[in-house]
Amino acid sequence: MIEVQRFSKRFGENWAASDISFQVKEGEVFAFLGPNGSGKTTTLRSMVGLTVPTSGRILINGVDVRKFPRETKRFMSYLPQRVVFPDNCTAREVIDFFCRIRDLPPGRAEGVMQAYQFADLSGQYVGEFSGGMIQRLGLAVAALPDAPILLLDEPTANLDPQGVKRFREFIMHQKENGKTILFSTHLLHEVEQLADRVGVFVNGRLAAVEYIDSLRRTYRATTSIEDMYLHYVEKRDYERN
Amino acid sequence: MQGKTIYVIARQELTINIRNRWTLIFALVFGVLVVSIAYVGIMAEGFSGVQSFTRTSASLLNLVLYVIPLVGIVMGTVSFTGDKGSMELLFAQPLVRTEVMLGKVLGVFASIALSTIIGFTLAGLVVVLGNGPEGIASYLSFVVLALVLSLAFLNLAVLVATACRRKAKAFGIALFLWFFFVLFYDLMVLGSTLLLKGQTANRALFLSLFGNPVDMVRVATLIILDNVTIFGASGAALLRFLGGGTLSVLALIGGLCLWTILPLVVSHRLLLKQDI
Numbered sequence: 001m002i003e004v005q006r007f008s009k010r011f012g013e014n015w016a017a018s019d020i021s022f023q024v025k026e027g028e029v030f031a032f033l034g035p036n037g038s039g040k041t042t043t044l045r046s047m048v049g050l051t052v053p054t055s056g057r058i059l060i061n062g063v064d065v066r067k068f069p070r071e072t073k074r075f076m077s078y079l080p081q082r083v084v085f086p087d088n089c090t091a092r093e094v095i096d097f098f099c100r101i102r103d104l105p106p107g108r109a110e111g112v113m114q115a116y117q118f119a120d121l122s123g124q125y126v127g128e129f130s131g132g133m134i135q136r137l138g139l140a141v142a143a144l145p146d147a148p149i150l151l152l153d154e155p156t157a158n159l160d161p162q163g164v165k166r167f168r169e170f171i172m173h174q175k176e177n178g179k180t181i182l183f184s185t186h187l188l189h190e191v192e193q194l195a196d197r198v199g200v201f202v203n204g205r206l207a208a209v210e211y212i213d214s215l216r217r218t219y220r221a222t223t224s225i226e227d228m229y230l231h232y233v234e235k236r237d238y239e240r241n
Numbered sequence: 242m243q244g245k246t247i248y249v250i251a252r253q254e255l256t257i258n259i260r261n262r263w264t265l266i267f268a269l270v271f272g273v274l275v276v277s278i279a280y281v282g283i284m285a286e287g288f289s290g291v292q293s294f295t296r297t298s299a300s301l302l303n304l305v306l307y308v309i310p311l312v313g314i315v316m317g318t319v320s321f322t323g324d325k326g327s328m329e330l331l332f333a334q335p336l337v338r339t340e341v342m343l344g345k346v347l348g349v350f351a352s353i354a355l356s357t358i359i360g361f362t363l364a365g366l367v368v369v370l371g372n373g374p375e376g377i378a379s380y381l382s383f384v385v386l387a388l389v390l391s392l393a394f395l396n397l398a399v400l401v402a403t404a405c406r407r408k409a410k411a412f413g414i415a416l417f418l419w420f421f422f423v424l425f426y427d428l429m430v431l432g433s434t435l436l437l438k439g440q441t442a443n444r445a446l447f448l449s450l451f452g453n454p455v456d457m458v459r460v461a462t463l464i465i466l467d468n469v470t471i472f473g474a475s476g477a478a479l480l481r482f483l484g485g486g487t488l489s490v491l492a493l494i495g496g497l498c499l500w501t502i503l504p505l506v507v508s509h510r511l512l513l514k515q516d517i
Contacts, residue, residue: 045329045516049332049333050332050516050517051517052514052516069336069338070336071335073336078333079330080325080326080329080330080333081326083326084326086327088257088261089253089256097249097253100249101249101250101335141330
């Protein structure tokens with residue numbers, strides 16, 4: 001269970017995230033929806049301890065991420081928006097490195113190499129990889145620890161259609177295995193296809209948290225899900241003014 | 242803090258750095274220069290043999306004082322201003338930030354040390370084969386001091402990279418620091434002592450020595466090589482104040498340790514508070 005309690009983050013004079021609270025249940029797929037700069041990435045990054053909260057706290061299974069980073073991060077696997085690996089390392093070395101960092105048995109690396117089709121490419125340097133292969137390696141690294149919680153920051157940004165398809169299959173597979181998944185996106189159809197619940201981010205605030213089914217029921221008759229999102233944005237702007 | 246995690250990160254960093262062509266170029270150029278300098282002694286001594294360890298160390302000193310700090314500061318900056326995506330992925334693993342910092346420092350230092358030691362070993366072999374092992378202890382002390390100097394500048398680079406975050410800015414400041422300590426500092430100190438008189442000038446010279454790791458290594462090496470005649474004003478002031486070579490070297494080693502540890506302590510404090 002993930003619990004974000006009154007999380008706020010300020011960069012200089014700007015509040016990137018302000019008073020954000022929500023909970024994510026075990027096995028749930030939760031999407032952060034919002035335009036660029038709405039606070040999705042800041043919130044997601046703070047959940048793995050990359051961003052230090054200005055106030056508030058984040059609990060993973062009741063344990064504070066800030067106070068116990070090692071213990072809480074064992075439950076999580078995070079994939080940044082832009083995945084980068086050292087050019088002069090092979091896929092095998094990258095997987096082995098993360099395997100050793102997480103103290104996983106060597107057999108786990110072997111299994112992931114096979115599952116993500118790197119077994120035949122194990123000697124090839126990452127610098128020779130295509131964008132799609134690097135993404136696949138990123139997903140392999142994310143899947144490596146078999147962590148119960150997956151955090152993915154705009155995973156389909158900059159991907160070609162094949163990469164997007166691969167990512168969706170990855171999410172569905174992880175969901176079937178009972179993983180709790182949080183991902184950020186600004187693509188509404190992605191939320192509709194993959195998420196159970198969505199948190200709508202507008203100007204650094206969490207404007208709403210809704211079940212996808214409930215949203216569909218509410219807005220089906222009159223508007224599209226895009227209109228629903230714009231409704232929240234306008235409502236937020238109205239409240240600010 | 243877990244030693245195993247630090248070791249895994251250090252090993253990865255060492256692998257990356259060893260495969261980096263700049264490390265290879267440095268190792269090659271440094272090796273060629275060091276061996277060449279050792280051989281120059283043959284001509285200087287009328288082809289009577291390769292020069293001794295003491296003379297080789299003294300000849301290598303200037304090269305070391307210019308090149309080693311530059312390599313330390315550049316490689317440290319490159320490593321600690323790495324791509325955001327890879328840093329995020331690393332820091333998101335179940336570890337604490339201290340482990341990442343120490344692992345990366347050790348890995349980069351190991352790669353610098355490896356390149357440096359190869360160069361020094363080749364030169365050492367040339368000297369041993371030509372002139373025997375006499376004076377090898379001073380030579381080894383000189384190698385250790387060169388390594389400490391590289392670590393001091395590596396840690397300065399870590400501090401700059403942690404404080405600046407942006408690659409271009411960090412590189413600019415790091416190179417300025419190299420220029421300041423290697424080229425400008427002595428001029429500044431000597432210029433300022435012209436404004437002071439007698440004992441005050443001496444005291445200023447003595448204290449100024451501890452403000453620059455490059456000067457500390459230079460003076461400590463010259464004391465170890467028993468080459469006090471080319472000390473310069475700060476070294477002479479040091480001997481006068483501390484009254485002997487051993488005490489002076491110990492004081493300089495203490496100063497170097499501080500220069501090595503303090504930037505890392507400050508970087509660590511910054512790293513714990515900042516966003517990745």
